Amino acid sequence: MKSFTIPADVPPSKKELFIKNMQTLYKQTDHLFLFACDQKIEHLHDDFDPDDDDVPEDAIDPEHFFKIGSKGRIGALATQLELIARYAPQYPSIPYIAKLNSKTNLIPQNQKEPISPSLWNVKNAVELMEQNNTHIIGVGITIYLGSEFEDKMMHFAAQSIFEAHKHGLLAIVWMYPRGKAVGDDTDPHLIAGAAGAANALGADVVKIKPPHASPGKTIEQELQEIVKAAGNTDVICSGGAKMDSIAYLERLYRFIHEGHIAGSATGRNVFQKSLPEAIAMTKAISAIVYDGASEKEAVAHIK
Amino acid sequence: MKSFTIPADVPPSKKELFIKNMQTLYKQTDHLFLFACDQKIEHLHDDFDPDDDDVPEDAIDPEHFFKIGSKGRIGALATQLELIARYAPQYPSIPYIAKLNSKTNLIPQNQKEPISPSLWNVKNAVELMEQNNTHIIGVGITIYLGSEFEDKMMHFAAQSIFEAHKHGLLAIVWMYPRGKAVGDDTDPHLIAGAAGAANALGADVVKIKPPHASPGKTIEQELQEIVKAAGNTDVICSGGAKMDSIAYLERLYRFIHEGHIAGSATGRNVFQKSLPEAIAMTKAISAIVYDGASEKEAVAHIK
Amino acid sequence: MKSFTIPADVPPSKKELFIKNMQTLYKQTDHLFLFACDQKIEHLHDDFDPDDDDVPEDAIDPEHFFKIGSKGRIGALATQLELIARYAPQYPSIPYIAKLNSKTNLIPQNQKEPISPSLWNVKNAVELMEQNNTHIIGVGITIYLGSEFEDKMMHFAAQSIFEAHKHGLLAIVWMYPRGKAVGDDTDPHLIAGAAGAANALGADVVKIKPPHASPGKTIEQELQEIVKAAGNTDVICSGGAKMDSIAYLERLYRFIHEGHIAGSATGRNVFQKSLPEAIAMTKAISAIVYDGASEKEAVAHIK
Amino acid sequence: MKSFTIPADVPPSKKELFIKNMQTLYKQTDHLFLFACDQKIEHLHDDFDPDDDDVPEDAIDPEHFFKIGSKGRIGALATQLELIARYAPQYPSIPYIAKLNSKTNLIPQNQKEPISPSLWNVKNAVELMEQNNTHIIGVGITIYLGSEFEDKMMHFAAQSIFEAHKHGLLAIVWMYPRGKAVGDDTDPHLIAGAAGAANALGADVVKIKPPHASPGKTIEQELQEIVKAAGNTDVICSGGAKMDSIAYLERLYRFIHEGHIAGSATGRNVFQKSLPEAIAMTKAISAIVYDGASEKEAVAHIK
């Protein structure tokens, strides 16, 4: 198992907890699988509407996240702090990442530059953790780099990361260049910069969109450069919209083994399935992420 | 009686109070009746002007709310915190929901996107409750989802809900998509998303506008989907403008029994009546909500 | 004497002080006379310029307010908190209402929507009161309802009223609909709404502009409706620009006896006179307000 | 010597210090001389550039202010709090007024309305005073009345004045109407209003631009009216751009003896001279201000 970076803003009294939280997320390996479930606010009903052919009835109830999280195999379930508060008492075994900010998808970008407003702070997460033993291991913050509101989100992220570390919690940044100043949000040069900025902001893990390939470079080669630019911050790719499960797993395998990213952040490709299929998918992903399984071995879980 | 969701942000020392407040609002059933009276700011004089044929003399004095609340049968009276402060000493028996934010109806939406400014905070509600035994059981917050100010209102709601739970109080969210980014504010898909967002923000109860029917789906079927999307947050529908009382009660019956919503939020359909008629109407509504009465049994109260 | 409303946000330990402050302002009657003197900021030099035929030399010095206040007969002198701080040591006998917000008249409404910025807070008023026995009995706050900044002013008013009551102080709201969303600021329906909103914000007294008459209704009939809409918040009318003194007193008499308002807020119709005339005018107003004098008896004071 | 106004926001325990600070600034007379040196931020290099014929080499180094302040004769040196912090240890004998806000002259008014941002607060001034015996006797705040940001500056000024008095410090307001709503910033009616507003905000001294004359009234007659409008706040005129020294002194004499202002605020007319000339000029000004000297006697100092 790799040795973690323990940043200097983790006080000596919280180092043990920080390491324990790291080990929970990484399961004693070098990789992590984040079950990413903040869409109830980010996408409203779009990802959960059974009138859409691709969405099963199971997905409509937010408890679906927690059923998958408790019966499947994941590193941690990331969702809004209060959704954790409302379900964690019934699902105490799941490790949680408390998402602290979120916006809806109602306002088009040409009406107002994107901003993900802070909803909760690290103090709230710590209170939740301490008073009811909710198994929160870290916090999550979104930054739309390049938005006219990047100043507010960078400030919130920087402060939240510092505070999270102070309490022994991990900090994961959703780093998405967006806004009218951003032309191509999958430009590898831009994403490398965003990943490096996440490092300078103190993130333990940065979640990025996969870049596109460039002339003479594959996506995986671009990922390698992004991973280096992120320094001692681990890079994971967001899963994006639902796609063929086998193709998804093959891509994840390549990203980790050729692109050198640290793991997977998957949401729709898990929860937009019936409960048994979703549970199977978490096992397939975990096989790649945590067990070093081949694509074939992983795919076996969902067959 | 159903088992309540006690979210994890209610500390152990406040669980008993939280349950007691829930039981007050739900009267040991699965349903609730909120007497919604925040119109003195929201609509200014529009709902109270006896020059309007539909408004009786009784309605003009804000004390009308409290006379109805004390002599009628309701779950709780929801109004601005300070209106509670000014009348509760004379009406100590009413359970109150302290509305924390409110705007007037003076500024048209095309002049400025809607924002419901925070007027008070949970601390104020707790002080009121503790120092003079005002029977406050929860707080209410409005969010105009899709407004350019949704960031401010979501932040205020998230923080208020967390603080309310911390003190054993319930939190009810008035969730109304509004603003130029919102085309159709009774679109069921949009309302299902709004209800789900309220769940992720931690609301115990979400108050929505009834959706319209869709091709191939009745309003009640849409409500069923909305109720599922809201997870363990209870859904109630706002009563809207005054309509025929019998039609109102019949609609409420269908919404609860076919749409599976948790109850009623009624304001104008109660208080825009003379005191005896208003009291009778609260009894009719409560019969449906709390006693499982048929429409006919309910209508008997107002005949 | 009427029994006062003691709102529930006055803690038990401050009830005695609150009642004493009420009695000071109302002089054990049902009515009050507020000497309204916030024009040094609100109107800058416009009301004090002796180059204007209507303004006597006496008016130019702000001490004029205090000479009138100490030698005349008033309920309380309302002015900016710091003007009180600068003159109260020489005029300790006057009861004061500390105005907490104020704007100048320099910026035209079509340049920027009106906002009355908070200058001081209740804590400042309490400190002043406690450390030097300045006889502050309450605070005053202006709200321009309908301005794009109504959110900020309503928040400030709501918080100031809550804090004022917490310390046993009265709260008076200057409630003036204004801004481009407001067509007719003396529309009785609008003013009734504004007065009701002041009640929901917790004001003990609301100061409004007198409404105009409507087809089939006199001003006094409109005032009656406004007074009812304000519930247990007392309504007083602002005096406005200087007019004939006898006409002023006759109007005041009608407003109180036919319109049922609770008293008078007079500024320019008092202080834009020489000291002896101003003192006489306060006695005439007080005769109507406090002694139940007839118009004739009142007018005798200024003859 | 005149009896000072000790406002009620000076607590009893700080009255002695307040009086001492007053006496330092007024040197036991009725008049004061403020050496006004905030141009390093307000005008950047414009007043200090030796490439300009009118500016001697001596002026370029900010220490010039302090050499003049310590070797000349002044009431107090007013400059940014941190410039005091950087030089006071070498110049402990000078009484200081800590300027709390300042803007540069880079942004033209038609690009953005003027705002003087708060840089420090009274707490900072008190800490400086207490921990290193820096001889701070008061604070200074600029307000651009009529700017769209007047709300922010008036709030900051009101709070700073209250806090200053609470700690026994004097408060001086630089009151300059400015912004697109302000047509003529030397209109005597406007300046009288501004001076009166400074009084209502609690300023001990208000610094204004000299007004222009009006038809039938000299500048000095206008000043008399302004002085009355300012009530118990003392009025001083800003010196403005460098002019002929004798003319400057003669004007100052007339302003004090005919216009009844309380003294002088001089910056460029002192520091845009070589050190010996600047020292002589402070003596000439002080002769008029503090000694009641005639113009001739004053001019003798600079010959």
Added chain:
Amino acid sequence: MKSFTIPADVPPSKKELFIKNMQTLYKQTDHLFLFACDQKIEHLHDDFDPDDDDVPEDAIDPEHFFKIGSKGRIGALATQLELIARYAPQYPSIPYIAKLNSKTNLIPQNQKEPISPSLWNVKNAVELMEQNNTHIIGVGITIYLGSEFEDKMMHFAAQSIFEAHKHGLLAIVWMYPRGKAVGDDTDPHLIAGAAGAANALGADVVKIKPPHASPGKTIEQELQEIVKAAGNTDVICSGGAKMDSIAYLERLYRFIHEGHIAGSATGRNVFQKSLPEAIAMTKAISAIVYDGASEKEAVAHIK
């Protein structure tokens, strides 16, 4: 060695630490070398992309900064506070300047005026320093003078400087006129003003862009004037984009010996080299800055 200015906002108990920090940065000389490494946020990937011919592979990993800082010879390494937090535990010997604010380069100036948002505060820096012995000796803050947001940045800088001194830390200001109100950002008159403003804001060191020459004046003569205008604040020039190393060193020599600036702030001209070359370059720069070496002696280090 020169005697430092110890500003009065350094409390007596922190003077020893302040002097020690000064001596660390200046190595007991009159000059300083700041290794300026805030580009991971300021320029994103632009300075680190090995696809660019001028950037070696070594530069891509942020650890490159720290390898250079620990093996080369510098006064202090300046970078974002959290980058320090993430690497300092492995590089405890480097003295650090914690940069507190930073923006990306994504938003063009004609879209939004530049603002460098505060990310951390002095309290964060002090906690980092105290709890894990991270060797932080000071803080860094950027101000874009002339931007429409200069008010916010000046406020943040002023407060951060005051707080830094209070804890015995140095304060360095990156002073860059920028925004549509700024025509020529290397105008010597403008930069002299900016340097003087930094002095009035309390900066111990101000980092400026080198000015251009003027008719009849060399760059070095302009620097002399700027240095004088900055008073007791030391002036250093930013190194800017990578250039020929020998030309860079010669320019630095002239700036110090003819322009009288206090030292060097170099980033890209060091870190855009392979590790051995970068280390050599730090030695060459330090030779000039700290040892008073000639250009030739300095150049010898990189041959």
